[in-house]
Amino acid sequence: MADDIRALSAQLAQDPQSLVFLRLGEALRRKGQLEAALRVAMNGLERHPHLADAHDLYARILTDKHDYERAFDEWDMAVRIAPNHTGALKGLAFLYFKVGDLAQAEAHLESARKVEPDDPSIDQAIAMMRKGVSPPAPEQGAAPSPPSAAAASAAPTVAAPLDEARVFAGLEGANEGLLLIDGAGRVLGGALRNRSGSDVTDAVAAYLAGVSQEAARTAKLLGLGAWNGLSAEGQHGNVHLAHPTPEALLLVVRERGMPLGRLAILAQRATTMARRWLEKT
Amino acid sequence: MSTALDLITRVRGVRGAMLVSADDGIVVAEQLMEGIKGGAVAALAASLAGRLRRAMEAAGTGTSVFWHLQAEQGALLVVPGGNAAGGILVVAVAEPDVNIGLVRLELLRAAESVV
Numbered sequence: 001m002a003d004d005i006r007a008l009s010a011q012l013a014q015d016p017q018s019l020v021f022l023r024l025g026e027a028l029r030r031k032g033q034l035e036a037a038l039r040v041a042m043n044g045l046e047r048h049p050h051l052a053d054a055h056d057l058y059a060r061i062l063t064d065k066h067d068y069e070r071a072f073d074e075w076d077m078a079v080r081i082a083p084n085h086t087g088a089l090k091g092l093a094f095l096y097f098k099v100g101d102l103a104q105a106e107a108h109l110e111s112a113r114k115v116e117p118d119d120p121s122i123d124q125a126i127a128m129m130r131k132g133v134s135p136p137a138p139e140q141g142a143a144p145s146p147p148s149a150a151a152a153s154a155a156p157t158v159a160a161p162l163d164e165a166r167v168f169a170g171l172e173g174a175n176e177g178l179l180l181i182d183g184a185g186r187v188l189g190g191a192l193r194n195r196s197g198s199d200v201t202d203a204v205a206a207y208l209a210g211v212s213q214e215a216a217r218t219a220k221l222l223g224l225g226a227w228n229g230l231s232a233e234g235q236h237g238n239v240h241l242a243h244p245t246p247e248a249l250l251l252v253v254r255e256r257g258m259p260l261g262r263l264a265i266l267a268q269r270a271t272t273m274a275r276r277w278l279e280k281t
Numbered sequence: 282m283s284t285a286l287d288l289i290t291r292v293r294g295v296r297g298a299m300l301v302s303a304d305d306g307i308v309v310a311e312q313l314m315e316g317i318k319g320g321a322v323a324a325l326a327a328s329l330a331g332r333l334r335r336a337m338e339a340a341g342t343g344t345s346v347f348w349h350l351q352a353e354q355g356a357l358l359v360v361p362g363g364n365a366a367g368g369i370l371v372v373a374v375a376e377p378d379v380n381i382g383l384v385r386l387e388l389l390r391a392a393e394s395v396v
Binding site for chain 1 (some may be wrong): 296316317318321322326327328329333334335336337339340341342343344345346348349350351352353354355356357374
């Protein structure tokens with residue numbers, strides 16, 4: 001393995017534009033040299049930003065580093081570039097399973113199966129998932145090989161339409177208690193249900209309209225500078241408000257058991273995702 | 282009332298404390314450092330508290346028992362006392378590095394004593 005890595009490194013040094021970085025990055029990842037693998041993948045992505053396999057490699061390394069949020073973005077990008085990329089589809093399925101969205105997880109695995117009906121690992125992953133067992137994190141084939149030129153050139157450059165239901169995909173509890181609204185109280189993404197299961201998205205959004213401006217005015221009047229967030233402890237649950245952009249407002253609602261500090265961390269991650277999503281739209 | 286506010290302002294990093302009527306945003310009692318516009322802060326805090334209360338009730342979390350607005354250079358901390366709709370808000374203005382947990386405890390204690 002070490003010899004492989006040396007040989008691949010030498011090849012890459014000789015021809016930095018070559019796609020050998022994919023094999024080198026994967027070899028380093030398999031050896032557990034994640035920082036080195038990450039550098040190789042990032043350098044490769046800089047040279048080949050429209051190569052789905054490069055995003056797939058980067059996502060696998062990020063998954064090994066438990067950075068699921070960024071891994072989701074990378075696999076999402078890979079699928080946008082190459083919708084039939086089975087590695088990325090399996091990767092997304094794995095992440096959807098992790099956040100409890102079994103429907104999306106299965107849908108992605110089914111898409112992968114349509115592309116590669118003879119791949120036993122996909123059937124196995126679906127079976128495991130139905131039993132409630134996490135499918136394994138996606139691996140590249142046992143003998144990593146450079147992508148075919150056809151696969152690389154088949155990459156469409158037009159991105160698929162953005163899906164508002166996926167603003168928070170990949171985030172802990174992405175399917176519950178997250179709401180993104182604009183300054184006028186219109187829902188941009190996410191949804192909310194109350195304790196009895198009724199959809200309260202629109203009502204909450206309407207009440208929160210204008211909160212961002214009011215919080216900004218209050219902080220300014222007190223000489224506190226820009227506001228970063230608003231945490232509130234309720235009788236039955238806790239909430240955190242943040243503003244991914246000056247106009248938008250993000251609400252995170254969780255059970256009372258989640259401490260405000262942890263809620264703030266979760267909200268910070270959701271804010272980053274919402275900001276990215278808003279920038280893309 | 283002033284004893285309740287005393288306990289809050291004794292916490293290191295607290296710049297001032299107020300009791301505010303939740304209904305109309307009028308200052309009931311205050312102990313503020315110079316430069317803080319009590320009346321305006323009370324009005325905005327009451328308005329913000331009202332919106333938050335309605336949103337939280339709609340979301341099913343119940344009325345708020347404590348909330349704080351975090352900003353770059355400080356924080357506004359509020360405990361709605363008694364019936365939040367028509368009661369008293371106990372408000373503190375603090376430096377960014379204040380012990381939030383301690384201020385929260387003093388605010389809750391103050392709310393119990395004034396309601």
